Structures are given as structure tokens and as C-alpha cells.
Amino acid sequence: MRQDHLITATQLSRDDIEAVLDRARAVADDPAAYADRHAGRVLALCFFEPSTRTRMSFDSAAKRLGMNTIDMGDVDSSSVSKGESLSDTVRVIEGYADALVLRHPSEGAATLAGERVDVPVVNAGDGAGQHPSQTLLDLHTIREDHGLDDLTIGIMGDLKYGRTVHSLAAALTEFDANQHFISPESLRLPRSVRFDLHETGAQIREHEELDPIIDELDVLYVTRIQKERFPDENEYHRVAGEYRIDAETLDAAADDLTVMHPLPRVDEIAPDVDDTDHARYFEQAHNGIPVRMALLDTLLENANPDGDEGTEVDR
Amino acid sequence: MSEHELRVSKIRDGTVIDHVEAGQALNVLAILGIDGAEGFGVSVGMNVPSDRLGRKDIVKVEDRELSQSEVDVLSLIAPEATINIVRDFEVVEKNRVTRPEGVTGVLSCPNRNCITNADEPIETRFDVVADGVRCDYCATILRSDIAEHIDV
Numbered sequence A: 001m002r003q004d005h006l007i008t009a010t011q012l013s014r015d016d017i018e019a020v021l022d023r024a025r026a027v028a029d030d031p032a033a034y035a036d037r038h039a040g041r042v043l044a045l046c047f048f049e050p051s052t053r054t055r056m057s058f059d060s061a062a063k064r065l066g067m068n069t070i071d072m073g074d075v076d077s078s079s080v081s082k083g084e085s086l087s088d089t090v091r092v093i094e095g096y097a098d099a100l101v102l103r104h105p106s107e108g109a110a111t112l113a114g115e116r117v118d119v120p121v122v123n124a125g126d127g128a129g130q131h132p133s134q135t136l137l138d139l140h141t142i143r144e145d146h147g148l149d150d151l152t153i154g155i156m157g158d159l160k161y162g163r164t165v166h167s168l169a170a171a172l173t174e175f176d177a178n179q180h181f182i183s184p185e186s187l188r189l190p191r192s193v194r195f196d197l198h199e200t201g202a203q204i205r206e207h208e209e210l211d212p213i214i215d216e217l218d219v220l221y222v223t224r225i226q227k228e229r230f231p232d233e234n235e236y237h238r239v240a241g242e243y244r245i246d247a248e249t250l251d252a253a254a255d256d257l258t259v260m261h262p263l264p265r266v267d268e269i270a271p272d273v274d275d276t277d278h279a280r281y282f283e284q285a286h287n288g289i290p291v292r293m294a295l296l297d298t299l300l301e302n303a304n305p306d307g308d309e310g311t312e313v314d315r
Numbered sequence B: 001m002s003e004h005e006l007r008v009s010k011i012r013d014g015t016v017i018d019h020v021e022a023g024q025a026l027n028v029l030a031i032l033g034i035d036g037a038e039g040f041g042v043s044v045g046m047n048v049p050s051d052r053l054g055r056k057d058i059v060k061v062e063d064r065e066l067s068q069s070e071v072d073v074l075s076l077i078a079p080e081a082t083i084n085i086v087r088d089f090e091v092v093e094k095n096r097v098t099r100p101e102g103v104t105g106v107l108s109c110p111n112r113n114c115i116t117n118a119d120e121p122i123e124t125r126f127d128v129v130a131d132g133v134r135c136d137y138c139a140t141i142l143r144s145d146i147a148e149h150i151d152v
Helices: A014-029 A053-064 A086-094 A109-116 A132-145 A163-172 A191-199 A211-216 A233-242 A281-286 A288-303 B002-007 B025-031 B068-077
Strands: A042-047 A068-071 A099-104 A121-126 A151-156 A177-182 A203-207 A219-222 A258-260 B014-021 B042-050 B054-062 B082-087 B090-096 B102-104 B125-129 B132-135
Touching: A014 A132, A014 A288, A042 A053, A042 A086, A053 A068, A053 A099, A053 A121, A053 A132, A053 A288, A086 A099, A086 A109, A099 A109, A099 A288, A109 A121, A121 A132, A121 A288, A132 A163, A132 A219, A132 A258, A132 A281, A132 A288, A151 A163, A151 A211, A163 A177, A163 A191, A177 A211, A203 A211, A258 A281, A281 A288, B014 B025, B025 B042, B025 B054, B025 B068, B068 B102
Parallel strands: A042 A068, A042 A099, A099 A121, A151 A177, A151 A219, A177 A203, A219 A258
Antiparallel strands: B014 B054, B014 B082, B042 B054, B082 B090, B102 B125, B125 B132
């Protein structure tokens, strides 16, 4: 991967993706070999929106590469609450760190940050836009189970505002994947995502119900339907109930169906699915560590081509 | 001919934007940032019969020439337009507009949640795609409603 930043999944070629995933596999196989690789370097965690797992996952990944991390803290207690622009904030933090992980409520925030600073920027979610590092760990999880070609995937839930969905759908166009999108009419894929999928000639189909296609799927990727997307709470409960799966739903599925979820889930996947062989969402979350280590390693290597890493690793 | 001249008189020096899609003349003025307060002489013809377009609008602005970014956005709402530079009542230059690859700083993004609408020191930037423009920051696509998002 020859990229300075990771802003959107649409920037990634098949080779880029496979290179990071190969490295993630190497990291997972021999984490000790990477333990001091970026000793002395600092990763800045800039979360303008609440996050638990993404923030901790990057924090952990960085520390396992020997890095230190600095955290902007909650937005309420930072300079942002004094009215500082994102442009200024990232320019200042650039001087404190060797790379920057950014989550922000506005679409396009990471693109702006990438234009303002020279250190690598990783988009950890920009509004309803993109979440490409999640996609890399999603792809890693899929690849370990099924491979990424000749794949049939169902992506279900909030497809309109779901940034993990937007990134995943874009990245899958680099592979031989049939994509089924299952959602209520009001939460279908946005025009911009649909545009990109059509541009690539991707094979996509849209559905309002899961049942008719569940037996065709290798992977079912479930996302949360958020209450705040609906003006009426009753409507939310009705719709959310229709896109909830449990162990019985999966009776009709192939034995090797993999069920994924970017988490946190609320009740769209019933706890009884956890005990089935289909459930993979906790491993998926754990895969965030080797994948984000591989990603940070790659971006830092690109940013420091002379290579002053302490440890030589056969890659 | 004489009826035409009665509607929109000739100008001595300035720009005539001809073959504008009927109904877009006021948007053309908006792109040029002209609201009358600048003191330029401005003539507007709307729904004028045209061989090429059926009906067209014409905008004549005295003592004013167009910048490239103005022409770029103009091309999106008036792709058939011709731009005539007039000096001493004569057309000295006549150009068709061409579709640009992108437009910078002229359109506002319709997505209220886009970072370009968040009080950042930032110019909007749109790529021109098949049948519209697309925000470089949030990827929102604008099609027939481009004229509503001219921000000048």
C-alpha cells in the first residue's frame, strides 16, 4: 500500500487491501516480532465523538507496536469546546505525534485533516461517511473464513447512515463478491455509495427482507438501526424488530454462514446466536488489533521510507 | 430583429452570455455575484425564441469580464452557453463553455453535515461527474439542483 493516509475505502486497491491483510496475518502469527517496531513513536487519538472499541483498539494496536499514545480526551474538556476549528486542532496535534487517528461527526472531516497535516491520518469514522479501518478488519475476518472472491454477502440494517457499510461495500468491489443489501426502504444505501458501486460494475441487489436470500449467503453482516434515525419511536420499534435475527432465523442458512457485526449491538442479534457456529462478531472485534497494527505499520513505513525501525522483520 | 433589440439592447463594452437554458438567467447573475448593487449595466432576456434551444435566456453585463471559475460553474447550469466579449459594440471574442473537471469555491455542499458547512477555513471543491457534481469532502452528489447551491 503506497498511501499517506487512510481516509476512505474507495482509495484502496485490491493490492493495497491484500498487502495489509497479509501483514495482519503475519502480525497475528508472530506478534513479538512487531513489539518494538515503532518504539519512540507517538500516535494521537483524536475522537470528536464518543468511541469505546475503536479508540481502545487503536490504543492497544499502537502500544503493541512499541508506540506511545496521546489522547485528546473528551470533546467537552478540550479546546474544541472553545470553538477551535478542526483545521487548527489537527495542525497543532501534528507537532505532537507521528500519526493521527481521527473520529469526527462531520462527513469529510478526515479528508480535510489529511489535507492539513503531513503525518499519516487514519479516518476512524467521519459522520455517516466512511470507516475504512473497520473495513480492513471486516475483510480480514471474511478472508479467514471464506476468502474474498466468489463470495456472497448480505449486508443488513442501516445502510443509509452506516459508515461501516459504505466502506465495506466499496472495498468489496475490488473482489469477486455478490453484494445483497437488506434494509427498510427509508434506510437504503445513499446515492453517493450507489453511484460508486454502479461505476465499478459491482453486482448488487437490494431487498427489504432477509428470508428469501438467507440460504445463498456466505456472510451476513448485520448493523444497528439507530433510534434517532426515526421521527417516531413506534416506527423505530416496528422496523428494528423486522431486522432482528436469532438462532431460529439462521436455521435456513448454510452451515458455514458467518454472522458479523461491527458492534456495539443492541438487540439486532439475539444472544442465542452467540452460541452458534455462525457467530464471528467477537473475533471480528479482536481482529482489530493485528489489522490496525498492520495498518499503522504500513502507514508509518510509508511516511518514513528510510526505515529507522529497530527490528528487522521478514515480510 | 427589431423586436429582439427592443427586449435586450446592445452594449458598448462587457460580456454577453447567450444561449443560456431558459429559466437560468437569474442563476447566471447569481454565479457572477451580480445583484445590481455593483452599478454594472445589466440586461436580462428570458424565454427569448431561439433556433437552437427553442427558448433561451440572454444575460448582458456591461464593463464586466468573467473569471475561469465563473465560466466553469456557468457551464454546469448552462452547458450550451456562448460567451461573447464586446468592445465598442463589436463582438471581439466568442467562446462556448466547456465542462471543467472540477469547481472550487463556488458551490455549497447540500449536505448540512459536511465538514465544508462546519465553520472551517475551507473552500468547497466539487468533481464534475457524469450528470452532476460531487463534493470532494463528503461525496454527496448534486444533479439537477446545482443552481440552488451556488454560493457567491
